[in-house]
Amino acid sequence: MARWLAEENYPATRALDLDQPFEVGGYVATLWESASEREEYASVAQVADLIKRLHQLDAPSSLSLPNHEPFDKLDAQLGNLHNIDPVDADFLHARIDNLRSRYEMLDFVLRPGAIHGDANVGNVILDRHRTPLLIDLDSFAVGPREWDLVQTALFYERFGWHTEEEYRQFVEVYGWDIMSWPGYPVLADYREVAMTLWLARKAGTDERAAAEVRKRVAAIRTGGDRRDWAPF
Secondary structure, eight states: EEEHHHHHTBBBOOOSSSOOHHHHHHTEEEEEEEOOOSOOOOOHHHHHHHHHHTTTTTOOOOGGOOBOOOOHHHHTTTTGGGOOOHHHHHHHHHHHHHHHHHTTOOOOOOOEEEOOOOOOOEEEEEEETTTTOOOOOOOOOOEEGGTTTTHHHHHOOOOEEEHHHHHHHHHHTTOOOOOSSTHHHHHHHHHHHHOOOOHHHHTTTTTHHHHHHHHHHHHHHHOOOOOOOOOO
């Protein structure tokens, strides 16, 4: 993915021009160009610009990108539910089944194609020249482009992590508001469950994570406020 994006002159993290990956001490390693000496994230408008530019590209078939199968990822993490209260685990199981049924009924409106799969402000950094770069390329797939827009909308609408002005700029730059689409609540609900299920893997050994999972499940179950969800 990194090499294809480089060929397209698309601003993303760059893999070093080596024969890689390679194995070191039983681990598989890759080497990447340093982007900056400090950790600094792009603006929401810059995130929208990179997503828009990505969605204008057509990935070659030689990349052999997988199809985006969101519920395969959830199913692979169901074992994490053993770390949480059984009642909460049963609720999340039922929630996933409900989401699966709702998802199958969706009518996506954007042209499908290559998607980042985890596009949000946390995955766009500024390099040492303050150019925004897309990072974390491991979730790339072929699927509905709506998936690359939902997290920014969710972070604004439910979590309050983005301001109204930031989200307005995001919509203006990208050119379409996913919240105007009837399927938005389904993708947003999925993301909430995915974020909670991922955190549940830590709940068995980390009481702070366990408390956060309990809080999130309670909010999803009751329709409560999500603005006190702590980022992990």
